[in-house]
Amino acid sequence: MAIGYLTIQTRTAQDAVPLSGVQIRIMDNQGNPVYSLTTDENGETQKVPLETVSKSFSQNPYYTGTPYNSYSVLARAAGFNSLYVSDIPIFEEETAILPIALIPMQESQRSPIQAEISIGKPAVAMQTQRQQEGTVAEPYVLRQVVIPNPxxxxxxxxxxxxxxxxxxxxxxxxxxxxxxxxxxxxxxxxxxxxxxxxxxxxxxxxxxxxxxxxxxxxxxxxxxxxxx
Structure with a gap:
């Protein structure tokens, strides 16, 4: 079995503050727990190995299956709403870095709310092409190229x-x-x-x-x- 890697970075205050002591649970695609981790003072977990499939499948243009294994992560911390992230792709010999932003509970909350996010398949794995949407009118061209940031x-x-x-x-x-x-x-x-x-x-x-x-x-x- 091939091996890929995953590490989690937790932040709060619009990603400005690392969040230590976050309880992280990593599960396989059947919901079975694989790791239970805690973020350090930098808001990060250790890099953990996870089983996946050979990277040769993702390098084969004729392969129609899923060339990676998917995992889920549940992040919990006292005083914060929880976050569940599913369908995290893990590729052989690659490290996936998952940033998680936790939102503080409001004073009126009695218990945390669990938000859920699904990453989904990369576009290259989709069977149907996505169509671009937008105006068909003649575009207005700016005087110079602008790099928007943010x-x-x-x-x-x-x-x-x-x-x-x-x-x-x-x-x-x-x-x-x-x-x-x-x-x-x-x-x-x-x-x-x-x-x-x-x-x-x-x-x-x-x-x-x-x-x-x-x-x-x-x-x-x-x-x-x-x-x-």
């Missing part, structure tokens, strides 16, 4: 009613890349896709393709992947 992210298709959040532009690129492609691909392929993501986003800003102040969107939960 960038407003619409958590859904442009026409859908969904929340808007703000992230830094580098985090936006990392989030989109981790939701579009597999981290096991050759470095040249990763670079080419990341350059395309950056170019596409800046083109949409430069041409105001979605209209003035229209948020740019991604459906991904921020999961950043690095080599172990």
């Amino acid at each position: 960038i407003t992210v619409h958590l859904g298709p442009p026409s859908a009613s969904a929340s808007n959040v703000q992230v830094s532009f580098p985090d936006y690129v990392k989030n989109v890349a981790s939701s579009e492609i597999y981290p096991t691909w050759p470095e040249a392929s990763l670079r080419a896709n990341i350059y395309a993501i950056i170019t596409f986003a800046l083109n949409r800003v430069y041409t105001e393709w979605w209209g003035n102040h229209r948020p740019y969107h991604t459906n991904s939960f921020p999961l950043t992947l690095f080599p172990p």
Whole structure:
């Protein structure tokens, strides 16, 4: 059985403050507990090994199965609402870094609320192509290229009613890349896709393709992947 890795980073106060003492439970796709961890003074857990499948499947363009194993994480801390994150992909020889932001309980709350987030499949694993949405009118071109920082992210298709959040532009690129492609691909392929993501986003800003102040969107939960 192949091995991948997972570490969790917990924050609060809009990601500004590390949160120590958070109880972390990692479960497999059947809900069976695999690890029980506690975050340290930096709000991080140790890097733990998890069973997955061979990375050769994710490098085979004709493979139609799921080239990774999925896990779930439950984060709990005294005085904070809980968070359950499911469908976390683990790839062979790769480390998944899962950032978790916990929200303090309100004074009127008697018990914590558990929020749930599902990461879902990367776009490359989807059988149907996603269609771009936006205006068909002639775009207005800005005088110069602007790098939005932070960038407003619409958590859904442009026409859908969904929340808007703000992230830094580098985090936006990392989030989109981790939701579009597999981290096991050759470095040249990763670079080419990341350059395309950056170019596409800046083109949409430069041409105001979605209209003035229209948020740019991604459906991904921020999961950043690095080599172990």
